[in-house]
Amino acid sequence: MSLPRSIYKMFERVVGTEYISDRPHILAAYRHTSPQDGRKPASPDAVILPGNTEEVQAIVRICRRFGIKYNPVTSLLSVGMPPSDQLKVVLSLRRMNRVLEINEKDRYVVVEPAVRHVQLKPELMKRGLSYPVPSVGPSCSVMANFLAKGEHHNQHSTSRNNRYLLGYEWVMPTGEILRTGSLSNDAGWFCPDGPGPSLAGLVQRSNGVYTKAAIALDEWKGPRIMPAEGHTPSYKVRLPQDRHKVFIFKFPTLEKVRDVMVEMGKAEIGAAVLKFFYATAAVMFTVSANDFWNTWNSGLFQKELSKAVWVYLATRTPEEMAYEEGVMWDIVREMGGEEVDKSVRKIWEDNMDFFIIVSFLQRVLKLGGGWSPILHCESLPHSFEIAKTIPEFFNSFIDKGLVLNAPHNFQIIPIEYGHGAHIELLFFYDRFLPDAKMIPQELMKQSSEMDLRHQHYSPSPDKEQLYSNFQFWATKIRNAF
Amino acid sequence: MDTLRDYKYTMESCNHCGQCRFILGPKMKGWEYAEVCPAYHRYKYDAYSGQGLINIAQELLEGTLNYEDDLLAHIYSCTTCGACDVNCKSVRDMEVLDTILALRVKCVEDGRGPMPQHKEYAGNVAARHNIYGRPHAQRSDWMFEGMRLSEGAATAYFVGCTTSYFYPDIARNTVKILQAGDVNFRLLKGEEHCCGAPLWRTGQREAAIKIAQQNLDTIRKLGIKTLITSCAECYGTFRGFYPRIAKPDFEVLHISEVVNRLLANGVLRPTGNVKMKVTYHDPCLLGRLSEPYVPWSGEIKPYGLHEPPKQWRRGTYGVYEAPRKVLRSIRGIQLVEMTRNEENAFCCGGGGGVPAAFPDFALSTARERIDEARSTGADAIVSSCPLCQSNLEKASGISGNGFRYLDFCELVAHAL
Numbered sequence: 001m002s003l004p005r006s007i008y009k010m011f012e013r014v015v016g017t018e019y020i021s022d023r024p025h026i027l028a029a030y031r032h033t034s035p036q037d038g039r040k041p042a043s044p045d046a047v048i049l050p051g052n053t054e055e056v057q058a059i060v061r062i063c064r065r066f067g068i069k070y071n072p073v074t075s076l077l078s079v080g081m082p083p084s085d086q087l088k089v090v091l092s093l094r095r096m097n098r099v100l101e102i103n104e105k106d107r108y109v110v111v112e113p114a115v116r117h118v119q120l121k122p123e124l125m126k127r128g129l130s131y132p133v134p135s136v137g138p139s140c141s142v143m144a145n146f147l148a149k150g151e152h153h154n155q156h157s158t159s160r161n162n163r164y165l166l167g168y169e170w171v172m173p174t175g176e177i178l179r180t181g182s183l184s185n186d187a188g189w190f191c192p193d194g195p196g197p198s199l200a201g202l203v204q205r206s207n208g209v210y211t212k213a214a215i216a217l218d219e220w221k222g223p224r225i226m227p228a229e230g231h232t233p234s235y236k237v238r239l240p241q242d243r244h245k246v247f248i249f250k251f252p253t254l255e256k257v258r259d260v261m262v263e264m265g266k267a268e269i270g271a272a273v274l275k276f277f278y279a280t281a282a283v284m285f286t287v288s289a290n291d292f293w294n295t296w297n298s299g300l301f302q303k304e305l306s307k308a309v310w311v312y313l314a315t316r317t318p319e320e321m322a323y324e325e326g327v328m329w330d331i332v333r334e335m336g337g338e339e340v341d342k343s344v345r346k347i348w349e350d351n352m353d354f355f356i357i358v359s360f361l362q363r364v365l366k367l368g369g370g371w372s373p374i375l376h377c378e379s380l381p382h383s384f385e386i387a388k389t390i391p392e393f394f395n396s397f398i399d400k401g402l403v404l405n406a407p408h409n410f411q412i413i414p415i416e417y418g419h420g421a422h423i424e425l426l427f428f429y430d431r432f433l434p435d436a437k438m439i440p441q442e443l444m445k446q447s448s449e450m451d452l453r454h455q456h457y458s459p460s461p462d463k464e465q466l467y468s469n470f471q472f473w474a475t476k477i478r479n480a481f
Numbered sequence: 482m483d484t485l486r487d488y489k490y491t492m493e494s495c496n497h498c499g500q501c502r503f504i505l506g507p508k509m510k511g512w513e514y515a516e517v518c519p520a521y522h523r524y525k526y527d528a529y530s531g532q533g534l535i536n537i538a539q540e541l542l543e544g545t546l547n548y549e550d551d552l553l554a555h556i557y558s559c560t561t562c563g564a565c566d567v568n569c570k571s572v573r574d575m576e577v578l579d580t581i582l583a584l585r586v587k588c589v590e591d592g593r594g595p596m597p598q599h600k601e602y603a604g605n606v607a608a609r610h611n612i613y614g615r616p617h618a619q620r621s622d623w624m625f626e627g628m629r630l631s632e633g634a635a636t637a638y639f640v641g642c643t644t645s646y647f648y649p650d651i652a653r654n655t656v657k658i659l660q661a662g663d664v665n666f667r668l669l670k671g672e673e674h675c676c677g678a679p680l681w682r683t684g685q686r687e688a689a690i691k692i693a694q695q696n697l698d699t700i701r702k703l704g705i706k707t708l709i710t711s712c713a714e715c716y717g718t719f720r721g722f723y724p725r726i727a728k729p730d731f732e733v734l735h736i737s738e739v740v741n742r743l744l745a746n747g748v749l750r751p752t753g754n755v756k757m758k759v760t761y762h763d764p765c766l767l768g769r770l771s772e773p774y775v776p777w778s779g780e781i782k783p784y785g786l787h788e789p790p791k792q793w794r795r796g797t798y799g800v801y802e803a804p805r806k807v808l809r810s811i812r813g814i815q816l817v818e819m820t821r822n823e824e825n826a827f828c829c830g831g832g833g834g835v836p837a838a839f840p841d842f843a844l845s846t847a848r849e850r851i852d853e854a855r856s857t858g859a860d861a862i863v864s865s866c867p868l869c870q871s872n873l874e875k876a877s878g879i880s881g882n883g884f885r886y887l888d889f890c891e892l893v894a895h896a897l
Contacts, residue, residue, distance in 0.1 A: 121509060
């Protein structure tokens, strides 16, 4: 299907001739079959590059008038459009990439959709400010990760990204603008909930286009410029050891791992406390797929990291470091923990950007591109209950050779010092296997069935109870358009 | 020789993660100068990025995209600077740039490419051994009295077309430096032909192979064991293209590496004082794209395992330190770095045949680079490639305020 010239001209009048195209070779970037999905997405009929909110409004109104589906994008990890008989356009928001305000006093930043982590994070570090960067890769959109529930390595001392969202500007499917939080009362961006009910949850499942967001900021305790040494792909990023330290401890059981997390949360120490994926770690900290296999086949990561806790201490002063380190050791010793092999710990000491921007996150794609996560958000003890049941459905996939043999490749990260937790099972599969695209779907199905059997909360939106009932309201409001 | 079909794994493996467009995380410095792809920066559409070009390559290969209006111009608007390639390879086992180059070869083989301006290159090289169509007899006109050449030397200085015809001072300064360092060297003179870079990088593979073979025959006939270049394009071509034709049996050195060695050995001692704050621009084919190419053939097994193991060119071992060490050794020089440096350097816009076919885009890219250089507070931008010089000089002239381009050899020769 192609866009009728009359409609194309209407869009063109909004953005100018330079920023709209329906040329097949320009659209090729939006219809490539992603290896982690395997399904060929439909080609959009045009791509439009609006430059500001007013242009987005005008485009949305045209789409609404003619029943055209639209997909706003910045990064393209999930760009695919489903097959449909309707006209379809991609709204590439990459021209909307301004940092509109950095308020150092009230600690917030206002950004447009296409500002990337690799741009914003260093701007804030220069000012002694920071925010948690989700595990998405440096080139992904800041705003998208805060509108969604971005997960990251530092949730133990902070929270999920959506808790940092102070407000947003939303071009609704009607083309009207809704601003949330204190912004809606002309009071700036400082507060997420202005008078009246919070609308923060709406962004999870709403149509329209988000054009601005205000994000709360934290203090940054590290150097003002990222201290990188060396060359790609083996940079070293080491932070000053008197105020930044990484430890990795292994424990005899997952229960001990859980208890350590609980105690560290009670003591409120550690910028990051987590159990990280051991296979993903091997993928992230090796350069080639062959390097990964050499490391993985050595068995070192399996031996050291299957029941391990990573602790990143970041403090303002050496004295504060001494205190946190002392408390940490008390807890670790009480739980029977011991440090992992020094060579493993050194990997994280040399790559402390893991806790800042996760520079090499996209290496999870390295084994050919076949990967997928299964996510839950629960209480900390409940996350460990879920972890215990993973083998029930996962081992059969391993036994059939459908996924990488890594049954402990899950991470558990406490949220807000253990008031919640994130658990994620990340699995790798060979995308050249027959019916490889069915593997993630089948794993997700069996994971959900396991949740029902054990009465776990399910990642399915309609069953997620931890965050109240926003999803019902989101659905109602979406249907209202 | 590889074909587009050989890069099927790369084309199918792309997850559109966006790493091909942006500077790497450890090198981040701020909002400005974070994009690394000149074409994506200028044209904005994702299709111009490394990802977009390999998506196009796949569709052309599979026959789901036709040669439509503008497609050729799109494909040839890439400067083939390789920023996408090394950034992708920081996280993946993919050959983005080789896929783009193979795409151009396909365009030529299909009778569509290259751009008309590039077709002239091949004709000129065949007739006069240089892409500019200048008389071959004038190739050595830059030579000056008092040169000490060692006709039987196993070391040769390969001057290159752009230097020979347009930037003779680079050649003269190179010779002065070599002489100051007591290096016994010879020239290929009339037997020096275009290195083949402009043909290789515009997809004219057969013509490039032919000219490269002539140079290889000459180098072997003369018993050359070390080839010195002052041109980054020649350097990167000898290291990145020639091994695709024959196993290399001679060493290739850039003049910055030679000077660095001479300084380390105490043979050269800069005595001059050059009071200036400068920033260094890494030419693509001297920096991230200069690692030697090692042919690989084998099987890609499940989970990306390459058997036998493949030697990847990820930009790790480019010539980054040698020119910097030399500049720092010159009294009075204060070297400051741009945000996008070394393997993340932003292209000057002078590569891939872009200046010939898309001069406005080449110039806007150079202006972006000059803006970045000026943002460091430097008085001048230094580099070591005549193609970079051509483009950056044009842009620095436009930028005004006395900011200028300086050639590496000129600075070194001045300081000796």
